[in-house]
Amino acid sequence: MAVTITDTCINCGACIDECPVEAIVDDEDNPTGEEIYYVYSDKCVECVSYHDTPACAEACPTEGCIVWGACDDGMTCSTDRGTQGEPVIED
Ligand code: SF4
Ligand code: SF4
Numbered sequence: 646m647a648v649t650i651t652d653t654c655i656n657c658g659a660c661i662d663e664c665p666v667e668a669i670v671d672d673e674d675n676p677t678g679e680e681i682y683y684v685y686s687d688k689c690v691e692c693v694s695y696h697d698t699p700a701c702a703e704a705c706p707t708e709g710c711i712v713w714g715a716c717d718d719g720m721t722c723s724t725d726r727g728t729q730g731e732p733v734i735e736d
Contacts, residue, residue, distance in 0.1 A: 647689030647722075648699050648733055649714045653707050654681035660701035660711070666690055669701060686714060690721040699723070702733035709736075 647668070650660075660682060661669045668688035670676075675683040684701070692699045702711040709732040716722035727733065 647686040647691055647714050647720065648684055648701065649686075649712050650682050650684055650701075651710055651712055652679065652681055653710045655707055655710075656680070656682060657706060658682075659704045659706060663700040663704045664689075665692065665695040665700065684711075686720075691723040691726060693721050693723055699733050705734070708732070709734075 650669075656672050658671065661671060666688050668685045670683050670685070672680045672682060675681060677683065696703075699711070705711050711733045713727050713729050713731055713733060715729050716726065
């Protein structure tokens with residue numbers, strides 16, 4: 646499931662242009678209907694081969710807003726990823 650944006654998202658937009666694979670959409674295009682930004686898990690590669698850490702989480706000003714999802718078969722996942730549900734950037 647790549648990384649996931651949680652409901653603490655404040656729709657600031659800092660993450661969207663940082664994604665190298667255009668996996669992020671804004672609240673208006675969120676397929677779940679929630680008024681927060683959204684990561685398409687089938688597109689997100691956890692920034693592997695682009696950055697050392699997920700660029701969206703580095704850019705996000707909201708502590709703990711972006712968390713690890715599951716790493717399923719066939720997905721590109723970071724080798725040093727954390728546990729599902731835990732913040733990508735720990736303070
Ligand atoms: S981890 Fe990287 S590839 Fe995945 S949504 Fe964030 S910026 Fe995009
Ligand atoms: S940077 Fe964080 S708070 Fe801002 S839109 Fe992206 S996920 Fe939401």
